[in-house]
Amino acid sequence: DQQVKQNSPSLSVQEGRISILNCDYTNSMFDYFLWYKKYPAEGPTFLISISSIKDKNEDGRFTVFLNKSAKHLSLHIVPSQPGDSAVYFCAASFASGNTGKLIFGQGTTLQVKP
Amino acid sequence: DAGITQSPRHKVTETGTPVTLRCHQTENHRYMYWYRQDPGHGLRLIHYSYGVKDTDKGEVSDGYSVSRSKTEDFLLTLESATSSQTSVYFCAISTGQRQPQHFGDGTRLSIL
Numbered sequence: 001d002q003q004v005k006q007n008s009p010s011l012s013v014q015e016g017r018i019s020i021l022n023c024d025y026t027n028s029m030f031d032y033f034l035w036y037k038k039y040p041a042e043g044p045t046f047l048i049s050i051s052s053i054k055d056k057n058e059d060g061r062f063t064v065f066l067n068k069s070a071k072h073l074s075l076h077i078v079p080s081q082p083g084d085s086a087v088y089f090c091a092a093s094f095a096s097g098n099t100g101k102l103i104f105g106q107g108t109t110l111q112v113k114p
Numbered sequence: 115d116a117g118i119t120q121s122p123r124h125k126v127t128e129t130g131t132p133v134t135l136r137c138h139q140t141e142n143h144r145y146m147y148w149y150r151q152d153p154g155h156g157l158r159l160i161h162y163s164y165g166v167k168d169t170d171k172g173e174v175s176d177g178y179s180v181s182r183s184k185t186e187d188f189l190l191t192l193e194s195a196t197s198s199q200t201s202v203y204f205c206a207i208s209t210g211q212r213q214p215q216h217f218g219d220g221t222r223l224s225i226l
Binding site for chain 1 (some may be wrong): 118145147155156157158159162164170171172181193204206208210211212213214215216217218220
């Protein structure tokens with residue numbers, strides 16, 4: 001049972017345009033969400049996070065939006081750059097025993113074309 | 115970058131052999147995690163540790179065991195490797211709840 005889903009395996013955008021990556025979740029207990037970027041042969045790198053008490057968080061070109069009623073979050077990258085080409089994972093966790101365990105989506109491969 | 119080192123980075127072994135992967139951190143973080151990454155599944159948690167000698171199972175723990183005798187080291191052992199355990203294994207560390215995890219660069223394990 002996939003609690004965190006990224007339904008688009010891939011996305012292609014033009015350099016300078018906006019990239020929007022989507023993620024849906026099923027467990028209403030999730031209260032902390034993260035996005036990671038992963039290049040080939042490297043480990044995932046933390047990008048940005050959001051707590052369930054917020055609906056938006058920005059960090060430079062990256063903005064994460066959370067819609068709790070729809071159980072949906074999205075990552076916006078503006079403007080997109082060729083170096084953003086990577087696999088993007090969303091992840092979620094909830095306060096249970098203070099373990100910090102994360103549940104990951106399957107990933108979306110973003111290609112930014114020059 | 116967080117000080118996380120995974121070893122070995124690549125390993126090829128045969129079915130039925132024992133395999134141990136090591137994760138070493140220099141950040142003194144309390145929490146350590148082992149994940150595997152497979153196509154179509156993202157990253158799935160195998161085991162995690164919330165302190166020295168304190169470990170617990172994740173969602174795909176069958177066939178794996180872990181040990182943590184020191185804060186800085188977290189070992190993942192496949193007692194008798196099977197072909198279904200061919201994967202890329204990632205170690206991660208964090209300071210705890212509602213904190214991002216930081217990952218090592220992974221170990222690519224092939225079991226023939």
